[in-house]
Amino acid sequence: MAKTILAVDDSASIRQMVAFTLRGQGYEVIEAVDGQDGLTKAKAQQVHLILTDQNMPRMDGLTMVRALRVLPNYRTVPILILTTESSDEMKSQGRAAGATGWLVKPFDPARLLEVVKKVLP
Template identity: 60%
Template sequence: MSAKILTVDDSASIRLTTKVTLTNAGYEVIEAANGAEGLDKAKAGQFDLIVTDLNMPVMDGLTMIEELRKLPAHMGVPIIFLTTESDADLKARAKAAGATGWLTKPFDPENLVKIARKVLGR
């Protein structure tokens, strides 16, 4: 059974690139366009990995992570930030909120797959 990954980004082109990259690597990918939609989809299903942007309308990725980490079913799910931000303070806040890792846009598709395989163990 392939891992199920939730990608959350307000950019349709980034969602498409992420979905194609991860689908081609054998993963099942579900998309959300902002943190609130991502939170709703995460609550409705079980995911093996979440890849999220930081800056989004409605709800940002950091708030989404904080809300997810309050739910017992999502405490151990790896969450990777995929964002244009690279500020050390933001990275520290993301880690404190429960983010597993950080990948800066524009991203190398091979690197995304490598990180996914590493955190998923497959």
């Protein structure tokens, strides 16, 4: 059975690149346009991994991570932040919020797949 990954980003082109990369490796991908949409979709269908941008309208990535981590179904699900933010302070905030890892855009598809394979059980 294919693992389901939720890709959350307000940039349609980034979502499409992430989805194309992951689907090419057999993953099922659900797309969300911002943190609020991502949270709604994660509550509607259990996923195995979440990839999220940080800077988005309505709800940013870290706020979504915090909201997911209080839900019993998402306490241990890997959540990767995929963003242009690369400061140590932002990464530290990500860890504090419960993010599993941090990837900086623009992303290398091979590196993305390597990290996804590493964190998915």
